[in-house]
Amino acid sequence: MSPIITKIVAKALGLSINLLSYVAPAKATALAYRYFSKPLYGKLKRDDLPGILREAQLETILHNGGNFQSYIWPGNETKVLLVHGWESNSARWKLLISYLRKAGCTIIALDAPAHGLSDGKEYTIPRYAEYVNVLIQKHQPNHLIGHSLGGATVLYTQAHYPNPYIEKMVVLGAPSELTIVLNNYRKMLGLNKRIFKNLKKHCTDRFGLDPMSFSAAAFAKKIDVPGLVVHDREDETVAFSEGMRIANAYTNAKFVATKGMGHRLHDDRLYNRIYTFLFNEEDEVSIEEIA
Structure with a gap:
């Protein structure tokens, strides 16, 4: 349309x-x-899955009277959990998965409520966070990565369900308020x-x-896990100032400002930066630019 x-x-x-x-x-x-x-886009058909999802091990998990879909690409003991955003699904991680596989890690993803193969007609961050927390308790991932409302969801999850397993978090293009x-x-x-x-x-x-209190920046203030917050200066969906607000509140996070990647943030340079953050030694730079 x-x-x-x-x-x-x-x-x-x-x-x-x-x-x-x-x-x-x-x-x-x-x-x-x-x-x-209620999302208008993002649903999947089980008999017509994108190739990247057909490569995964699929598990449908029952929770609180509903069910949600998870995907696992097996690897070593290091585990990364991927949390997509609004009107999307786990297939959006195809390019990033190709980078994560270089580390040999186990990759886990899930479809949000009313998205992908998960059931339901309504998307809420608290409900999505319940799903994320179920997978955290089940798989004990080392790292969390969330995009857009999925980024806000990982912040909500770690603030409301503090998990000792989480070592690093990546928040991509997330709205704050x-x-x-x-x-x-x-x-x-x-x-x-x-x-x-x-x-x-x-x-x-x-x-x-109260919506006035429902703030990803407020959630970020409660988190001490090392983080990487990324936002594009030309994001047409979520204002750059929203990413800045989260980064300023997230005291143990580094901020990466990109330009020209838009809201989707699919870019080799960024994926290399995420790979370095998760698997290599970090430098002391707190604010970076990728243009």
Whole structure:
């Protein structure tokens, strides 16, 4: 779908929700939350998996009345757990996996709720973090790598389920503040003040946490595991300032600012940097540029 058509559809949906909010506010709020939390892309078919996932050992794990999909590429005793972002799936790690394999390590990945082969219709960071924590307890990985909302999820996971197994973390292109995500959603749909207020309350009830307090930067403050925070200056999805906010709060992390890689952050230079961070001795530089 082209950006223009996507924008038109979003505005039409927002108009419908706004009109509904005057006659059925509860239904309008539920509809607004549904489109906020339900991904449109990222699902996979088990009989048509990308090649990189067909190379893995697949395991479907039951948890809290649902199930999620995990993938394992066996290797040595060093283990890396990969956590993808919104409207994606574990196949997004194909290029990075080729670098991690050079270290001979065991690579583990999972599909987020309502993504890939995992079930569900709703994506939330707390639910995703439960899945990540299940795999951490099961496999005891040494390193965590998360992209976009997956980056925010690994920060949430380590802050709420501190795991002694984790030695290093990599956070790629992650958003920091839930309020910013909500405001971007509001602008995209053109939601009115009435429905936006109700949506924030619904998120509070759903997460058990005020959106004003739901912050990846706040989670990062609680973490002392060495980290690498990466954000592109030209990220069109998550503002560069969001990455800076996380890096400033994450006192034991180094910050890598890239340019021209966009939000996806697929680049040989960056993957080499991640490899060095995880498997080689580190220098004392705290802020780096990859352009």
